[in-house]
Amino acid sequence: MAFLNKALFEISNFQNSLFVVFIQLLFIILSFQILGYIHVMHIPVMTKNDFYTFLVPSIFYSLSTILSLQALMKLNVAIYVVIKRCTPALTFLLQSIILKKKKLDLKTGLCVLAMTSGAVITSIGDLTFDLESYIIGSLSVIFQSIYLLTVQRCSEQKTSSEVLYINSLVSLPIVSIILLIFSDELSNVQSYNGYKTFSFWLYFLSSTFGGGLLNGATFWCIMKNSALTTSVIGVLKSILQVFFGLFVFDRLSINTNTIIGIVLSLLAGTMFSYFEYTSKHKKSFTSTNHIDYEQQNHQSTNLSFDTQEIATNSEKETLK
Structure with a gap:
């Protein structure tokens, strides 16, 4: 998914991340409506209580998604993935420190430290270092971790499809407000001159469909599969993304720091997933x-x- 969004931003030069998030959320909601209309699936009903319950998680979800795409526009895909791999570790730390739901031991603590160190070392070796993008990427990790913690409490009595639909419904007006009031992307969308190109529609539609499918698959995978399956898929996806991210789009300057940082981050992430699975x-x-x-x-x-x-x-x- 990162590659599709990156292609839209880089190749098609469509630098409007808020609009992309808005379209992806709209696609999810319309998909539910269409599937419900043809009786393929039941359309979840959002009550007033559901709105207030999911409001806080949806705010953090919206901020996390928006900031993630903002960071992806300027960061290399491999660097972006290394930063985003810190999300499970930060979520674990927040559960241990704030919610007291996890017991922080030496092994997992070292994995968290190694992942963070790997991201720092990689950034040192990044010759195209952009502080603003790193800050935005780090904030997206923080907001995503908070979102994961808050949505767990809200979705205990809900199915994955209900959570996805309600989260999209609540997030859409939040993103719309940010898009209309705090950005000038609508004027950029109107003045964009690449609508007649095949590449734009290829990447734009792929990003839209991919974003909707990824959100659905993520919720479904979390609620249906085992911890091992989810962890292994996450680790394998990160390894593939980092590998291909080194050589596509804006190629990363490969040096000792970037190699050590990326390898350290991936190994620590793999060990963290393994320790989490064995513990469960x-x-x-x-x-x-x-x-x-x-x-x-x-x-x-x-x-x-x-x-x-x-x-x-x-x-x-x-x-x-």
């Missing part, structure tokens, strides 16, 4: 064993009562 697997295994133990005790108790009852009945028959 152990908890699941312990919980399953505890349930089996309780069931065995319950069965043993019932068997003991049945044996005593049979013995009592036998004694009564003997007395008779």
